[in-house]
Every structure is written in C-alpha cells, then in structure tokens.
Amino acid sequence: MRRLISMFGIVLAACAAMLLGGVPAHADTMASVSVVHGIPNTPVNVFVNGKSTLANFKPGTVAGPLQLPAGTYKVTIFPAANTAGTGTPVISASATVTAGANVTLVAHLSAAGKPTLTPFVNDTSTVAAGQARLVVRHTAAAPAVDVRADGKVAFKALTNPKQAMADLPAGSISADVVLAGTSTVAIGPATLNLAEGSDTIVYAIGSASAKSLALVVQTIDGLGSAPGGMPAGSGGFASPDNGIPTGAWLASGIGAALALAAGLRLAQLRTGR
C-alpha cells in the first residue's frame, strides 16, 4: 500500500512538472518565453490570446521563462485595474515565437515615449569556459547612448530598440549608461555580477524626460562549457615508458653480460672436451 501511494506521488509529481512547464514535453516544438516590464509607474495585466497570463505585473520585473508551443501570439496589455481585459489596451501586439527559440517580450517605451512591445531573441549558444555573456538592450524613451563597463565604453551609440552583445571574462563589472559620445551619466553606475556560463541581459527602461530611467536585469543560466584540458605535467618522470627504473636497465645490462659470458664459457667447455 505504501509503495502504491509513493508511486501515485511520483506520477502526480511528473504530471505537475509537465503542467508547470518544468519539463518541456516537446522541446522541439516549444519556445522559451520571458516577459520584461519596462514601462515605469504602470502595473499591468498581460493577456495572451485573450487569456489572463500575468496579473498585476509590476514595472521593472521579469516574468518567466514559460514554455510555450511555437506559434504566433496576440499579446494585449491593460492597466492593472482592468482585470477583464476589455476596452482599449495600453499595448496590443502579436509576437511570433519559433520552435526551440528563447525569446524575451519587452513591454517598453519607444524612443518617442509610446508604449510598445518588442520581441528579442536571446542567444543561448554556449559561452567559453570562464566567460560570461553580456547583452544590453536600449528600451527606454531616450536618445542614443553608450554603455560603459568599468569606465570604458563597451557598446557605442545604441538606439531604441537595438541591442549589443559581448562575451567577457566572468566577474563583477561596474556599468553605467551615458548619452552617446559624452560622459553625461544617464543611468548608473550599477554593479553587475556576470556569472560564469550565464547570459546577463540588461534593459535600459523608462523615460529620460520623465527622469525615470532605470535598469532591469534578466539572466539565463546554463550556457557554460568546460575548460579544454588539464595540463598538469611536463617532466615525464611518471611515464611508464621513461619510467622504467634505472636499476632495472642496469640489472638488465648486467644480466645480458652474464648470459653472454656464460654462453661463451659453455661453448668453450663443449669444444674443449
């Protein structure tokens, strides 16, 4: 009976895992979708194909990832007070996600300050051992910017809604955003912990004119790879070839000499009879 109960539990857990998307049932037909809220001061309800998907979604937060079948989705976003999802939405857009893709849908302001939805495809290719990926996305109502890492310009003249990407040595960096070609700081500095083997995606959100510029950070883990080898010896002292002890060779030489001498003596005894 106890075994039956525990088996039932395992089946239930497996079903729950499938339902929750923890185990993609058809990895080949599914897409991984995250949502970023980059419009300041506006909690919203997100409807996907008319169905409430994210209720009271707060600005500056990241939701997901969610495993969704590949396809085209109608995304409508209403103020949080509108729970019915009727009337005029803040944003209405359609997003196509392809099988196997990792996509982030960003609700943000255009350069001109109009709410909009931009899908970004995340590069989930592996990162070399010891490295981390940094992606910066300009999704703020602001002019072109430069992104600086530890005081040096890393990405130049980024405009809304473009992105820039680099693989860097893992570790902490201090990042800030300046107006392109100047040292006028618009956002930051912020400390970013670029974890090895992960993708850190930084969104510049908000509005320059409303002085609501801020950063949102999304991370994708599990992109790491192993080092290419373990070079831990250059002497040859442990080699089984070179490692035949000198004593063994010495004994071998003496033995050969003895055998030769004994052989000669035997021959001599035979002929000298």
Add this chain to the structure above:
Amino acid sequence: MAGPAHRGRRAGAVLVLCAGLALAMLPLGWLALHRPGDRQLNPGTAAALASSVPSQLDGTAQPSPTGTGQLKASTAPSIPVTGPGGSRPSQPALPVPVRLVIASMSVDAPVVAEGVSPDGQMSIPADIDTIGWYRWGPAPGASTGSVVLVGHVDSAASGPGVFFQLRTLGVGAAVSVTTADRRVHRYRVISREEFPKTAVPLHQIFGKSGLARLTLATCGGPFDTATRSYRDNIVITAVPS
C-alpha cells in the same frame, strides 16, 4: 670423457646463463606490471554519478519538479517573477577550498582558486606543490556537481609534483578538503580512471550537475618528450563520506 669437475663447470655456466637472461628481461616485466589497463579502478562509475539526479533531500539548488510552492498554483502555469529590477536572487557563495589532505599518499597541500588559461585549458598553479581548484565549478559542500582539484604530476624544472602518486591511489582511500571556514569535507575514493587527453570527458569532470562529488586529476600515461606533455589524464572520483 667428462669428469665430475667438467660437469660442475657446465652446470654452473648454464645457471649463470639462465640468471643472466632473466635479469635482462627485467624491463619487460616492469612494463607488463604497469599496463594502462591495470591502472584503472571502477571505470565508468563517475559517468553514472554525473548523470544521476540528486535526491530531493540533498538540497534545493536543482530545479525541483515537485516544488510544493508551485503545485498550489492549480492548472495555470505559475510564472516566476523576479525583481524589482529583475535581479538574480543572490546565492551566498560557498567558502572556497584551501587545503587537501590524502594521508595514504602523504599529501597535505595548499589549494588555490584557478580559472581558465588563454588557450582555453584549466590554469594550474605554477608551484608543483600547490593544487588548483576550478573556481567556476562547485565548491565543497555544494549539493550538486563536481568539485575539481588539479595538481601537477611533475614538471621538467622541479621534478615530481604533489599528485605524483595519484595514479596509485586506491578505491576507498580517504580524502579531505578544508574550506576557508575551516570546515573539513571528507570524501572516499570510488574510482580511478585514465583517459587519453583527446578523449577526457571534460563536461562530466567539470559538470555542475549530477551527484555531489570530488574529482582529482593530474597527467599520466606515456610521455611525449617532443611536446613535453603526457598522453593521458589520471582522474580520481570521490564521494562525500
């Protein structure tokens, strides 16, 4: 007609001949006793560990398909929301390993954090008596994955290194790693494997998933004097004891 003296001399010469031949064969015998196949113990065990899913009791680092917090969310998929700022929930880093003791090998050596060389290989401490810990992998005490410690078998300049005897470490041997918080993590050796460097299962050795384990590695096998490198890697796998 051969007298007894003659026969005695003859027997003596035959004896010396045999003994001499036996001595001459000594290097062959030494090689026979050190065949690569004999250098492995429980090969394949580590691969099984690497692909095992840790028990739910072992910790919370792995995604838990039975997370009760999410089960309550009924049929609607529960979408984890992070933020504000969307920042990663900070996980306190585990204390780093600082010392390795293998009593049966008379090893008691300092451990330092190492990363990746420009050539993409793991960097190894220059000092042949210091062991390198792969800092981008798990630290002792992590609930999953392989803690990797690599030491020199030798160097051309300095002779035998801290892991010179690793190729003889037996199954069951006790290994302990001390972390910066002075905690001692005890392990027991379960396998010794030897891989040509072109076929080392690096993803398994440096794996962050699978059962918690300790991997000790160095070089071994035949030595190429032209490239001044060994053909193989010796890999010891140990589990918490």
